[in-house]
Structures are given as C-alpha cells and as structure tokens.
Amino acid sequence: MHCKMAESGKAEKDGDNEVNDPSAWGKDELQTVCLKNGGSQGRDSAVAITGMLAKSGEPEVVKHRETYTLPEILPMPLSVMEINKLIEMEMLEEAHVHLLSLRVELQQEHQALEKEDCPAELFHKEKDLSLLYWTLRNKMSNIVRNSSALPSHNKELLVYVAQIILEEEKRQEEPWGMPGWREAWRNAVREGVRDTLKKVHLDSQEKNTSWLAVHLALLGKAIVEDLETVKAELLSSYPADFNVFETYVSCHHEAVGEHLKRLLEHVTELKDYYALLKFIIHRYPSDKIMGSCSLQPEMKEDQRVLPLDKDFLNQIKSKYCSRLQTDMRQTLDRIIELENEDMWKDRRKPEINEGLYSSNIDMDIWTNIKGHVQGSRQIDVNLEQKVVRSCLEELKLFPKRFESAFVELSNVLSTSTLWAEYHISYMNSFSALKEHMECYKDSCPIQFEQVRREIDELTTRLSQTLMEHFKTDVKPFLLKQMTRKWFSFDEDFTQLVSRTKTLSEQSKYMSPIFKQTFVNEAHFFVVKEYVSQLMKNNYSCKNRKNETAASKFTMQWEELKELFQDMKSTLDWLHPVGSQLSKIIECRKSEVKMNLQPLVENYPDIRKSHLSAVLYFRGIIRGREKHIILQRLTELKKSIGYAGNKERAFFSEIQEADNTDCLAGIPFSCLSVIVPDI
Secondary structure, X not given: OHHHHHHXXXXXXXXXXXXXXXXXXXXXXXXXXXXXXXXXXXXXXXXXXXXXHHHOOOOOOOOOOOOOOOOOXXXXXXXXXXXXXXXHOOOHHHHHHHHHHHHHHHHHHHHHHOOOOOOHHHHHHHHHHHHXXXXXXXXXXXXXXXXXXXXXXXXXXHHHHHHHHHHHHHHOOOOOOOOOHHHHHHHHHHHHHHHHHHOOOOOOOOOOOOHHHHHHHHHHHHHHHHHHHHHHHHHHHOOHHHOHHHHHHHHHHHHHHHHHHHHHOOOOOHHHHHHHHHHHHHHOOOOOOOOOHHHOOOOOHHHOOOOOOHHHHHHHHHHHHHHHHHHHHHHHHHHXXXXXXXXXXXXXXXXXXXXXXXXXXXXXXXXXXXXXXXXXXXXXHHHHHHHHHHHHHHHOOHHHHHHHHHHHHHHHHOOOHHHHHHHHHHHHHHHHHHHHHHHHOOOOHHHHHHHHHHHHHHHHHHHHHHHHHHHHHHHHHHOOOOOOHHHOOOHHHHHHHHHHHHHHHHHOXXXXXXXXXXXXXXXXXXXXXXXXHHHHOOOOOOOOHHHHHHHHHHHHHHHHHHHHHHOOOOOHHHHHHHHHHHHHHHOOHHHHHHHHHHHHHHOOOOOHHHHHHHXXXXXXOOOXXXXXXHHHHHHHHHHHHHHOOOOOOOHHHOOOOOOOOOOOOOOHHHHHHHOOOO
C-alpha cells in the first residue's frame, strides 16, 4: 500500500503542469494519467475532464476501446481483506492488479520451495487467491448484468471488466489461471436480458382479456429500448472483438424464446395463440422491434428473426388448431341453438333469397371459416393449411348434429307446410355451404371430400324425408281410385291434386340442384300409383261402364299431366301411358289387341299380369278374347325386341295383382274347345 501511495504521489507531482492545460492532452492519455492516480477519484477525474473536452468541441469517445495497457504489477500485494474490499468498492482495476501481484508472489514462493511439500500457509494463500478471483468474477458479472439497467453508473466499470477479461484470457494457461471469463461475461449479459424481460408488466387473464397482446407489445418496446441502450451507452466500453451488440441480440433471442415458452403454459384462448404466432413470425423481426431503424446499422438482417425450435413453433400451431376446432364446435352448436330460438320455436317462415327458401346457416358458417383462414394466411401458408384442415374436420361432424336437433325439435311441425319449407331451406343452405367449401378442394382434398359426402347425405335425407312425407300424405287418396266409389266421388282425386299443387308451389323455392330430380320423382310416384290402381282387381266395368271409366280416367290423367308439366317435370315419356290405357279401357273387346302396339313400344316392360289386370278392369275377365289379347302381347314383345326403350322402366315398378283367372295356365288350344267366342 505504501508503494502504491508513493507512486500515486509521484504521478500527481509529475502531471501537475499538464493537467492544468487539458487542451494539450489526448483523451486516452488524459484518462490514463487520471486512472493511475488510483481509486474512484481517479476515475471521476477522468470522466470530468473527458466531459470538458467534449464541451470544447472534441468528438465523442470512439465506438470501441481497442487498446489497453496493464498498470505495473506491484511487488507487494495488499492483504486478502484489502483486496476483497477493493472488489466490494468496485475498484476493479486496482483489485485485479493486486490479484496478479498475489499470483506472482505465490509463484515465487512455490519456486523457492523447489520439490518440498506445499506448506499449509501456501495452501491457504492459494485458496484465498481462488476465492478472490471468484469474488471478482461475481462482482464483474453483477456489473454486466445490471449494465443496461444502470448504463451511466456502470459504463466506465465495463471498461475494466473488458480489460480484466482480456488480460485473464492471456494468462489462463499460467498457474492459477481461471478459464471461462468470456463465458461468464456472456452469461451475465443473458441474465441481465432476462431481468429486463421479467420486469415487463403482465396482467392476469382475469383482469384483462387482452393480457397477452398488451404484454407482447410492452415486451417488444422493452427489447428495443434495451438494445438502444446497448448501442448508445455500452458499445464504447468494450473492444470490438467482444461483439457486444451481436451478443446482446443473441441473448435477447434466447431469453425471449424462454419467456414465450413460459407464456405458452398459460395460453388457452384462440386469440392469444394467434397473438403469440403473430408476434413470433411477423412482429418480432419487423421494423417494430428487431428491424427498428434505431438499431441500424448494427442489427444485421439475418439476426432479426427469432430462432425458435421448429418443434416449439409447431406446438403453438397445433394448440392453435386444436383450440380452433373447439371454438368452431361451440360456434356450430350455437348456430343450431339460434335456429331453434329464431325459427323453430316461433314457427317463422324461411326467408326467400333470389327466389329460394334459405337460412343464414351457410353464410354464418362460411363467414366464420373464411375469417379464420384469412387470419391464418397472414401468419404463414403452413398455418393456413392446418386451419383449413381443422375447420373441415370439425365441419364434417356438423350435418348429423344439425339433423338430429332439427328432427327432434321440428316434429311438432310435421303436419304443417312450414315443416316442408324448412326442409327445402336447409337443402338449399347446405348445398350452398358445399359450394363455398369448394375453394378448399385442392388444398385439403381428403377433408373436403368428407365434408362433401356428409352434406350430400344430409341433403339427400332431407329430400327423401320430404318426398316420403308427400307420398304418405297422398297415398290414401290414390288407393281410392279405380273403385266403385271412384265413378261418382271426386273428393279423393281433388285432395290428391290439391296436395300435389302444394308440393308444386313449395318446389318452386327449391334449388335447381334438387328441384328437377325431386319433381321427377313426385311425377313418377303419382303416375305409377295412379296406374297401379288398375292392377288391384278392385273393380270390373260391366254394362258398358268401361266408356264412362275411360272418360273419367282420361280427364283425370290430363289434369295430372298438366300439373306435372307446370312443375317442369322432364318425364314426358310417362304421358302416353294414360291415353293408351284409356283407349284399351274404352274400345270394344275385339279392338283391344289392335291398341296394344303403341303401349308395348313405349313400355316394353309390361307383362301379361299387368295387361290381365287392365283387362279385368275393362271387364274382360276370362275367355277366348282375353287369351287372344295376351297372345298378341307376347307376339308384340317378341317382334319389338330391343326396339322398345327398356331404359324407361314403368310397369316393372308396379306390383302385380294376384291372378284371379283360375284357367290362366290352360293352353289356348284346349281352352277353345270348352269356351265359346265372346
């Protein structure tokens, strides 16, 4: 200590005249002289005089301190307690010089011992040296850790931190050299960055629903401010080879990654997963944070992106999609609830849009999915595809859930026209929804196909249910045709026409995708069932009633024909069957066989059993004439062969009546002996 004070005194004395004229000194020279005076007073003098020079027009300190001259190592170190005190007082350079002096002293003592065992006193000295080095390193780490939080306080101290690290790296191969100084410095930088991020305000989810978005905005602001401080205040304290700015950026990447992983543990809402992804992929490398103009030119382009593990980013995306499916399921369930509250309970008629019954279901679902897809597209293409897949996976389950709720809650309406209108509106809406989903056919073909199949099955069931309802409704009136009562009672046919007209009116509001098939099916059913009544053997015309029957049959047939023409049925090939059967019913027995050819040509699937039933209604129950007619049918079917249009199956769809002719199986050659001509 005495030697040091003597040197300090000498330095003071030698430098008196020059300090009085600071303009004659360079900045580095001035600081060196002041620092040699020792202690914090020397540093304070250096800082003060540097400020004087800056005010006098001298440019500010250079970006990096490139040179360092180690003070003379004193021949006699201070005591352990005194060195420790210097470290506590943050007099780093003085403490380090004395530590180096202590190392020299230890080395000399070891050399003096030659090969003798190390005495206890020397062992304790080595231990004290090691402890002092650890104390110095910890003090330096604390200074570095707090340097960006207290830049003005630690700025000059960082000069000595860097100098000590450089000096110790040169001496780490010497006895009692301590490795890992640069790593310790980097760890201290990392811990300081972590401390900075921990201070960023974070609301609880209960207090603020936008807790994460707010926190990430504040986090970005804190990162920029911290790096601005590093650039403006700390770079000048280090030599260039410390790569200070790059190190701080790297540590921010690491600390932010750790911070985001902790945040993810608390994220449960879709909007928060989205905020996290948007921050990582877009906001963090943008000019809002790492690309900020205030960090240029030190910030390199390839350092802007947050280097997260791919698995972690995929984990966030997977959680986002999983939560999206949950939210979408709730949204779809809510759509069912709203449909019940707004429509089914109040028995409101469906809206008519562009001439079709419709609901808002397809647009509600489409808008919801489209919003999610567009939002994910702003993140990246990979997430967009995952979102489309998730939405379609959830959507494919919706048609059956909707149908189940609709069937349960609409049963009370099954006797009203409103029930049919609802069916048509949902057929239209789900068909429109399928069209909306077509845009995802290429990106997710498997999921789209599953959704398409589920929607098609639903619309088919809705159409079939509506058709079965119509069939069940009109069948009792069809069953009463071609009976004795039919001749004088028109109420049943009137009801058949009325209910068919109701269906016709409803089908006007059906999407063209379904309408044609639906109308054609109704047409075929009514015609088939009407003609089927001729096959039931319920009535046989006698006493020339066949003419009256034919007249009525023709009149009703024309009314049905006109009705289905108005409905735009395309089954024109069904129209002739009525007039051709009417001719058979009306004509003389001997003329029946001459009227068969047009019927067989148009409907080659007619069988003997069908014609026998028509003849029974005509009053030709048995006898020679009947068999001649049936024989003519056989001949015509053979001669026409494939010339008839077999694709137009009609009679094959009609159930055959029980055979009422006990002689039907007897050959005509035998029958002609016992049965006279009629």
